[in-house]
Amino acid sequence: MQEPSPVVVSMEFSEICEHFEQLEQTSSRLEKTGIVTSLLTRAHRDEIPIVVQLILGSVFPTWSTEKVGVGEKLLIKVVADVTGLTEGTILGYLKDTGDVGRAVEQAMENKKQVMFLTEDLSLSRVYDDLTKISQYEGKRSQDKKLKILAGLLTNASPLEARYLSRIVVEKMRTGVAEGTVRDGIARAFGMPSDVVEKAFMVSNDMGLVAKKACEGEEALSTLSLMLFRPIKMMAAQKVSTVEEGFEIVGTPCAVEYKYDGFRMQIHKEGSKVRIFTRRLEDVTRQFRDVVGVVRENIGGDCIIEAETIGIAEDGRWLPFQQISRRIKRKYDIDEIIDKIPVMTNVFDVLYLNGESMIDEPFKSRRQKLEKIVTSVPRKLVLSEMVITDDAEEARTFFSESLSLGNEGVMLKNLSSPYTPGLRVGHMLKLKSVLESLDCIVIGAEWGTGRRAHYLGSFHLAVLDENNMPVMIGKVATGITDEMLETLTERLRPLIEYEEGKMAHIKADLVVEVAYEEIQKSPHYESGFALRFPRLIRMREDKGPEDADTIERVYDIYESDML
Structure with missing residues (x-):
């Protein structure tokens, strides 16, 4: 007779929240790593992936299209219903604390309604309910979401409510970055950090990495690239001259147009094609024209990277701002496809016919790419590139690229892997x-006079060492009325609360800002300020995690001092 399967006793959500509070109370990365390690070793192995995702402040991996789909306004409405307080009172807490988690915690401490029959929250109950919320769509979906969320908050302690609220709106504020979780996994399961890092690079799923690490290094090594599970894109460092670039990447090297376009990661299996942004958002619907040309003109099952640019009627290459309108577009997509046709410039292949290419040298990847791409003028082409060790030739190529409306050039080591x-x-x-x-x-800040209905004087931040935004200045110049209208429309749903003319905004939108100089400043949290900043454009292809860092700001400041 077969033995019954053992019953898995789920971890108490309160225990996880106690660890979250410890993480929030220390700024030491070493201590944070130790707390993450402790939490992982206490969790049941079936719940380890969930614990990891919640540590990172979300219910689902970054590549997943599933979202809880509850914003702060809806959350505050639920909290008002559960506590008996007014939404205005809770908004007041939010203004005082600047943190939705603390505001909800305070509301729960001061609630007017007392529930006599409550039950302890388990991790499995929280995860299952949040997953259910993500699955509701269509009519009455909001009512169903409210009911489930109210059930969780009714049974939550004030501390649990703090972190439950932050998980729902994906703003954990514990200062835990992926690197800290990686090191915690390595320590918890006795794995080398570089092995854990490599597994995360190819899977883009830290919860899955932790589960495999728990099973052993052999299980961890089975993780690899998978079609339709996008991975984070490799990013480039900046240089100021061709000579500086040659010194870093070595020569000869590939010098390639840096298009002023929209970077794509394109997954293709047979006739199925999906397109992802740098933020891992699925924009297949918005680029149906690209799907068609890729399906017909790229051979094999593959993951490729490309830069897509808009093309004017006269053949001119259009700036990024023109094509960026497509990224957030939900309606009248065919209209904008007809209005702004695009050309996709393919520059790398990461996966081909069942094999990962990322460890192969760039030169080899490029050769394989050339074999699978059939060029279609003004629709699908290989990126323009020369291989050279001649600085003058590289400068001429750079000038040629700028004359076409591009941003500049990329310089690539021919022997380098894709990281x-x-x-x-x-x-x-x-x-x-x-x-x-x-x-x-x-x-x-809301404007005055004829611009009273527009947001202006935008407060800017870069990322500190814990990947938290720290302010570096304000920008109010270089902004047309049309741009103000677009920015206001984009930012209005992200307003968390307002104080007079000041609107506090959820960190989501990235903008490119030019400046004359970086100065040290005691006025901003970053310790630096931008002199004469000017807004260049919105970067809808980038998420807040892609913003520049305080480390880069410091490097620029130091180099300017030399």
């Missing part, structure tokens, strides 16, 4: 002289 998710030294970008930073908009 997912990292900003590497074997791929560099050389742009025009004007320096810029990719900053996160974390606040804005």
